[in-house]
Amino acid sequence: MFEHIQQPICDQKVQLDSTIELVIKRLDLIHPEISGNKFYKLKYNLLEAKRLGKKRIISFGGAYSNHIAATAYAAKLFGFECIGIIRGEELANKPLNHTLATAERHAMKLEYVSREKYRHKNQAEFLKELLEKYPESYIIPEGGTNALAIQGCQEILSAQDLEYDYIACAVGTGGTISGIIEASQDHQKILGFSSLKGDFLKQEISQWTQKTNWQITDQYCFGGYAKFSPELLNFIDEFEQKYQIPLDPVYTGKMCFGIFELLKQDYFPKHSRILLIHSGGLQGKGAKH
Numbered sequence: 001m002f003e004h005i006q007q008p009i010c011d012q013k014v015q016l017d018s019t020i021e022l023v024i025k026r027l028d029l030i031h032p033e034i035s036g037n038k039f040y041k042l043k044y045n046l047l048e049a050k051r052l053g054k055k056r057i058i059s060f061g062g063a064y065s066n067h068i069a070a071t072a073y074a075a076k077l078f079g080f081e082c083i084g085i086i087r088g089e090e091l092a093n094k095p096l097n098h099t100l101a102t103a104e105r106h107a108m109k110l111e112y113v114s115r116e117k118y119r120h121k122n123q124a125e126f127l128k129e130l131l132e133k134y135p136e137s138y139i140i141p142e143g144g145t146n147a148l149a150i151q152g153c154q155e156i157l158s159a160q161d162l163e164y165d166y167i168a169c170a171v172g173t174g175g176t177i178s179g180i181i182e183a184s185q186d187h188q189k190i191l192g193f194s195s196l197k198g199d200f201l202k203q204e205i206s207q208w209t210q211k212t213n214w215q216i217t218d219q220y221c222f223g224g225y226a227k228f229s230p231e232l233l234n235f236i237d238e239f240e241q242k243y244q245i246p247l248d249p250v251y252t253g254k255m256c257f258g259i260f261e262l263l264k265q266d267y268f269p270k271h272s273r274i275l276l277i278h279s280g281g282l283q284g285k286g287a288k289h
């Protein structure tokens with residue numbers, strides 16, 4: 001059912017003034033609505049929901065969640081009803097932002113919960129309550145990360161990609177990088193650029209993979225999730241002008257900023273070959289938070 005969505009992925013070379021080869025894998029071009037890594041994260045979850053004969057998909061997210069926007073579209077495509085549990089009761093009385101308007105347009109039913117309640121989104125009691133209200137539902141966690149998502153993200157890398165020395169990607173919940181790590185070869189180094197502040201993602205990723213050929217840093221998170229500075233926004237504008245590749249300020253902008261800082265610091269040995277995963281996320285740009 002996803003066959004007609006998946007278009008050929010375009011690997012685009014970024015010309016650098018050095019011996020280093022930098023290539024960007026444009027997952028952002030896969031599909032305008034189910035963009036980037038979210039396609040891979042949803043694929044096996046929706047197939048499983050179908051197999052189980054479920055009627056509905058329920059998932060969770062904040063007002064700018066790329067996962068919510070992608071899930072709304074993908075669920076509709078698969079013929080599911082879809083409920084989005086959205087963080088922040090106050091949003092119910094506000095005009096919809098770009099992300100939520102998109103989700104609603106794709107027939108997602110938005111249900112707003114308080115920040116306090118949202119914190120319990122993974123707890124059995126809250127999930128039980130949801131399933132009583134919406135029976136025959138398949139629940140996908142916030143950000144879409146679970147074992148089936150990681151299985152899907154293993155398909156991001158092609159056979160040729162196993163020749164790169166480094167593979168870099170943006171990290172939110174850690175699902176995407178976990179799949180990439182699992183699919184990688186031991187000689188490759190996987191670099192994760194966290195969009196969130198803090199050390200907890202190391203533990204999170206270690207739950208999904210036994211491999212050790214990876215590193216994660218929050219040094220380029222610009223203070224935390226969805227935080228940014230004029231320096232980051234300038235970088236994104238210049239990058240787009242120079243290479244005709246759009247980036248978002250929450251994920252891919254921070255990763256590319258981090259890579260260019262590391263290049264400046266001569267972090268990579270000469271003649272290194274680096275693959276950057278462009279994980280999409282451009283739908284949120286319409287919202288400019």
Ligand SMILES: *Cc1c(COP(=O)(O)O)cnc(C)c1O
Nearest residue numbers: 172173174175176251279280281
């Ligand atoms: C959701 C998202 C990520 C984070 O993926 P995780 O699997 O949660 O780490 C990275 N980049 C973009 C553009 C995203 O939308």
